[in-house]
Amino acid sequence: MKKTFHMAALALLAVAATACDSQEKPANKPEAPKKAVTETKKHELPNYRYVDVDSVLSKYNLAKDYNEEMLRMQNNMESKAKKHQNSLQSQATSIQNKLQNNGYLSEESYKQDQQRFANAQSAAEREMTSLQNDFQNSAMKAQQAVNDSVYAFIKEYNRSHGYDAIFQKAATLYIDPALDITDEVIEGLNARYNKVKK
Numbered sequence: 001m002k003k004t005f006h007m008a009a010l011a012l013l014a015v016a017a018t019a020c021d022s023q024e025k026p027a028n029k030p031e032a033p034k035k036a037v038t039e040t041k042k043h044e045l046p047n048y049r050y051v052d053v054d055s056v057l058s059k060y061n062l063a064k065d066y067n068e069e070m071l072r073m074q075n076n077m078e079s080k081a082k083k084h085q086n087s088l089q090s091q092a093t094s095i096q097n098k099l100q101n102n103g104y105l106s107e108e109s110y111k112q113d114q115q116r117f118a119n120a121q122s123a124a125e126r127e128m129t130s131l132q133n134d135f136q137n138s139a140m141k142a143q144q145a146v147n148d149s150v151y152a153f154i155k156e157y158n159r160s161h162g163y164d165a166i167f168q169k170a171a172t173l174y175i176d177p178a179l180d181i182t183d184e185v186i187e188g189l190n191a192r193y194n195k196v197k198k
Contacts, residue, residue: 048165049181050172051154059186062149062193066142073138077131084124091117153189 057063095113097103104110154166169175169182 045176045178047163048167049161049163049179050167050169050175051185052169052180052182053150054170055182056150056186056189057146060146060150060189060193062189063146066146070135070139070142073131073135077128077135080131081128084128088117088121088124091120149193150185150189153192154185157185157188 095110095117098113099110104113158166166181167175169180
């Protein structure tokens with residue numbers, strides 16, 4: 001019974017609210033066209049922008065310089081690895097040939113050659129480990145330096161532009177290309193970097 005009463009009361013309130021709405025609006029005054037408001041909103045850009053970080057990293061001179069440095073380090077590491085490999089291969093072949101041709105006068109001299117080979121192998125492994133660690137540390141520092149530089153610039157850039165947010169393009173599924181400020185950011189980053197570099 002109470003349930004039926006509540007439902008009837010709600011129905012009466014809804015009818016009364018509709019009646020009040022129709023009484024408050026003058027019959028001869030037309031409503032403002034909604035289409036015009038929608039069209040105006042379409043032309044206004046929201047107060048945020050985005051940056052394509054991949055483009056920044058491929059065109060920012062600081063990032064390019066670090067990439068070249070990392071490439072040099074990698075080439076140097078590969079060259080040293082090849083040199084060690086050739087040297088160790090040569091030593092191993094020499095020991096094998098000497099052994100097959102009865103070149104060892106005693107077992108002691110054979111063990112000495114084996115020990116020298118093992119020492120050379122350990123030294124090569126230590127050097128390669130050290131080079132790899134240096135490479136990884138340098139790559140991490142380079143990445144951090146580029147990230148810090150980009151974020152510092154974006155902060156400075158936004159002081160004069162006042163956007164509510166600047167997104168990374170990769171973090172969006174779709175974003176209006178009119179909101180792209182990547183070229184401005186790259187231009188500003190390179191102008192600042194080239195000035196410091198001189």
